[in-house]
Amino acid sequence: MPNNDNELLLDIKDLTIHxxxxxxxxxxxxxxxxxxKRGETVGLVGETGAxxxxxxxxxxxxxxNPPGKIIGGEINFAGENLAAKNEAAMRTIRGKKISMIxxxxxxxxxxxxxxxxxxxxxxLLHENVTAAEGLAKAEExxxxxxxxxxxxxxxxxxxxxxxxxxxxxxxxxxCNPELLIADEPTTALDVTIQAQVLELMKRLKSEFNTSMIMxxxxxxxxxxxxDKVAIMYAGSVVEMADKYDLFRNPKHPYTIxxxxxxxxxxxDEEMLKPIKGYMADPANLxxxxxxxxxxxxxTAECHTKKPENIDLGNNHFVKCLQYANQGGE
Amino acid sequence: xxxxxxxxRNLKKYFKTKRGPLHAVDGxxxxxxxxxxxxxxGESGCGKSTTGRVVLRLIDATDGEVIFDGENILDYNKTKxxxxxxxxxxxxxDPFASLNPRMSVFEIIAEPLIINKKAQSRQDLRxxxxxxxxTVGLVARLENAYPHELDGGRRQRIGIARxxxxxxxxxxxxxxxxxxxxxxxxxxxxxxxxxxxEMKLTYLFISHDLGVIKHVSTNIAIMYLGKIVEMSDYSxxxxxxxxxxxxxxxxxxxxxxxxxxxxxxxxxxxVPSPISPPPGCRFYSRCFERMDICKDTxxxxxxxxxxxxxxxxxxxxxxxx
Ligand SMILES: Nc1ncnc2c1ncn2[C@@H]1O[C@H](COP(=O)(O)OP(=O)(O)OP(=O)(O)O)[C@@H](O)[C@H]1O
Ligand SMILES: Nc1ncnc2c1ncn2[C@@H]1O[C@H](COP(=O)(O)OP(=O)(O)OP(=O)(O)O)[C@@H](O)[C@H]1O
Ligand code: SF4
Ligand SMILES: [Mg+2]
Ligand SMILES: [Mg+2]
Numbered sequence: 001m002p003n004n005d006n007e008l009l010l011d012i013k014d015l016t017i018h019x020x021x022x023x024x025x026x027x028x029x030x031x032x033x034x035x036x037k038r039g040e041t042v043g044l045v046g047e048t049g050a051x052x053x054x055x056x057x058x059x060x061x062x063x064x065n066p067p068g069k070i071i072g073g074e075i076n077f078a079g080e081n082l083a084a085k086n087e088a089a090m091r092t093i094r095g096k097k098i099s100m101i102x103x104x105x106x107x108x109x110x111x112x113x114x115x116x117x118x119x120x121x122x123x124l125l126h127e128n129v130t131a132a133e134g135l136a137k138a139e140e141x142x143x144x145x146x147x148x149x150x151x152x153x154x155x156x157x158x159x160x161x162x163x164x165x166x167x168x169x170x171x172x173x174x175c176n177p178e179l180l181i182a183d184e185p186t187t188a189l190d191v192t193i194q195a196q197v198l199e200l201m202k203r204l205k206s207e208f209n210t211s212m213i214m215x216x217x218x219x220x221x222x223x224x225x226x227d228k229v230a231i232m233y234a235g236s237v238v239e240m241a242d243k244y245d246l247f248r249n250p251k252h253p254y255t256i257x258x259x260x261x262x263x264x265x266x267x268d269e270e271m272l273k274p275i276k277g278y279m280a281d282p283a284n285l286x287x288x289x290x291x292x293x294x295x296x297x298x299t300a301e302c303h304t305k306k307p308e309n310i311d312l313g314n315n316h317f318v319k320c321l322q323y324a325n326q327g328g329e
Numbered sequence: 330x331x332x333x334x335x336x337x338r339n340l341k342k343y344f345k346t347k348r349g350p351l352h353a354v355d356g357x358x359x360x361x362x363x364x365x366x367x368x369x370x371g372e373s374g375c376g377k378s379t380t381g382r383v384v385l386r387l388i389d390a391t392d393g394e395v396i397f398d399g400e401n402i403l404d405y406n407k408t409k410x411x412x413x414x415x416x417x418x419x420x421x422x423d424p425f426a427s428l429n430p431r432m433s434v435f436e437i438i439a440e441p442l443i444i445n446k447k448a449q450s451r452q453d454l455r456x457x458x459x460x461x462x463x464t465v466g467l468v469a470r471l472e473n474a475y476p477h478e479l480d481g482g483r484r485q486r487i488g489i490a491r492x493x494x495x496x497x498x499x500x501x502x503x504x505x506x507x508x509x510x511x512x513x514x515x516x517x518x519x520x521x522x523x524x525x526x527e528m529k530l531t532y533l534f535i536s537h538d539l540g541v542i543k544h545v546s547t548n549i550a551i552m553y554l555g556k557i558v559e560m561s562d563y564s565x566x567x568x569x570x571x572x573x574x575x576x577x578x579x580x581x582x583x584x585x586x587x588x589x590x591x592x593x594x595x596x597x598x599x600v601p602s603p604i605s606p607p608p609g610c611r612f613y614s615r616c617f618e619r620m621d622i623c624k625d626t627x628x629x630x631x632x633x634x635x636x637x638x639x640x641x642x643x644x645x646x647x648x649x650x
Contacts (some may be wrong), residue, residue, distance in 0.1 A: 016383045027411075036439040047510035047511070047512060048510050052516040101430050123611040162599065163599075190372035190537065191537070191539075191578060192577055192578060192581045192583045192596045194581065194583075195581035195593060195595055197598075198583070198594070216508065217511065219585035220582065220584050220585045221583045222585070223583065223584060224584075243510065243587055244587050247586060247588075248587065248588070249583075257512060259514065259585070260515070261514065261515035262515075262540065262585055263509055263515075263518070263543065264540070265543055265584060266584070266586070268564070269544070270518055271519050271522065272518055272544070273515070273518060274515030274516040275515075276516075278480055279480065279510065279512075279513075287449055
């Protein structure tokens with residue numbers, strides 16, 4: 001076990017991923033920067049089409065090619081650039097060092113294999129154990145996510161949505177990965193079931209000291225489970241900061257707009273303060289700041305110049321021209 | 330006294346299934362005042378959409394009454410149902426699935442006006458459609474576009490324009506913003522609120538999102554497995570929830586703030602099947618405050634205080650103190 005808690009486990013630099021289609025090039029991820037320390041949980045927040053899933057697939061080297069293509073950038077994981085690895089090398093990493101949970105549990109479960117055997121399969125693939133040991137470990141994992149051993153031989157369709165997602169979590173954690181990427185793991189679940197699953201994930205990640213990327217569009221989940229937040233818009237991380245800093249002191253106009261859009265359960269407010277306009281089309285991004293057509297504060301410069309990633313100090317980063325002269329510290 | 334527009338009494342809807350009758354809605358009571366919004370909230374499968382469809386007579390009720398403007402619409406014949414439907418509309422969650430992909434924006438919005446002969450001439454029809462598009466914030470140049478060319482927010486605006494075409498007084502909103510991104514959701518919620526004020530509309534607003542429900546509602550009803558377990562004005566439920574299910578539901582909502590910490594109640598297990606539901610309290614199997622009586626005796630929805638109703642054996646009416 002590594003002991004340096006401040007070491008960066010994942011450090012993504014200027015990642016750019018395009019989908020090249022007949023109708024044009026979809027610039028799904030553009031110069032994205034993101035970093036995670038060991039044991040840290042980062043919330044990757046953004047609306048439909050922001051490029052969250054593409055970023056996750058990029059880390060796993062699973063971007064469908066064609067039409068997808070990693071155009072540039074580095075994905076440094078435990079000191080090695082995953083973007084430079086071949087498929088054979090990636091296969092020893094996926095499911096072992098990095099695993100991923102998808103939004104719909106059924107996409108990652110095989111309907112004709114009992115859940116216990118599916119977990120054992122992953123363990124056998126990556127660890128030097130006998131079949132019997134694999135099955136025993138699988139049952140242990142199920143127990144850990146609150147599924148009793150008498151149900152271990154059941155098939156996925158015999159479980160409810162929440163239980164299926166717990167099975168997927170058991171598979172993802174079976175080999176004790178260093179990084180877990182969870183892509184909207186609770187979006188399809190009811191709130192009381194979501195609460196069960198989130199509680200479980202919180203407990204397990206601290207037990208295993210797993211680093212996690214939590215992909216979500218729900219800032220409530222971020223407040224609950226994450227240490228750090230990265231806000232994505234049109235394929236870039238436009239703001240990244242410590243959770244407390246970001247919630248108390250949001251800087252980017254898009255982040256501020258997101259907070260204004262959520263009905264506040266603690267307050268009575270007459271009207272919400274939505275962001276005007278619609279999501280940017282990644283096949284046809286504006287020339288300057290991708291948020292400029294919707295931004296209340298946009299100046300002439302914002303429509304022509306792309307903002308750089310600005311370090312506001314205290315590990316707070318923002319891509320917005322308003323802060324162009326405040327960098328450093 | 331506010332005017333009651335809709336009153337629902339002991340409404341039931343059972344679906345026939347191979348494994349026996351499915352109790353989708355099982356004896357619910359509520360009323361909605363003119364110009365107000367009743368928020369209906371609860372988890373997947375608790376019977377929200379079924380309620381919305383039964384009160385519009387889109388499907389037949391098994392039992393009960395739906396009094397609309399003084400008349401029981403469940404007694405209506407076909408012609409009367411048709412005029413009732415002009416007055417009572419529905420907006421669905423998935424704007425894409427509910428819009429005909431082969432029709433242009435203009436045709437979709439014009440259709441109810443044509444069917445119900447509400448336009449004097451071609452020009453009048455066009456004028457009405459463009460006015461509706463303007464009302465919901467769709468620019469006129471989109472009149473010849475098709476739904477698949479538009480994003481979710483604009484598609485939902487088409488659905489709203491269409492539902493407003495016949496100048497209804499009542500609209501069932503079935504998860505109208507659940508499929509939308511928060512920044513677009515906020516635009517649509519604000520639009521609905523403005524329309525309600527301008528046109529004195531009455532809404533039955535269905536959602537599983539308590540934040541949205543609180544924002545839009547005058548009164549809120551919480552449903553669990555075909556029953557209403559708690560109902561009150563929009564704020565009391567949040568300030569002092571009475572029913573254990575309401576408490577658990579509220580505690581489960583992730584709050585987008587780092588300065589509020591809530592004690593979380595984690596419910597065990599899943600919602601039981603609505604086919605042969607348990608005889609006692611529907612929440613018994615998951616309740617953390619259950620007592621012996623709850624197992625076999627179904628608690629009635631009682632008046633706990635003015636405009637506060639709850640169905641739980643733990644809660645006794647507040648006597649005249
Ligand atoms: N296989 C593909 N071919 C072409 N375009 C794609 C493909 N996959 C994704 N895209 C496009 O890339 C952009 C980013 O998509 P992505 O799925 O990464 O977004 P997301 O942030 O995960 O969104 P959501 O919240 O809807 O899951 C979108 O415009 C999407 O349409
Ligand atoms: N046509 C039908 N035939 C049989 N069962 C049905 C039918 N329509 C709905 N049901 C069942 O009735 C119950 C209530 O369904 P309903 O759609 O009203 O729930 P809901 O509260 O709207 O859920 P959701 O939040 O998932 O939309 C569910 O158990 C559902 O499976
Ligand atoms: S760079 Fe300009 S347009 Fe972009 S978010 Fe900042 S102020 Fe708004
Ligand atoms: Mg996605
Ligand atoms: Mg429904």
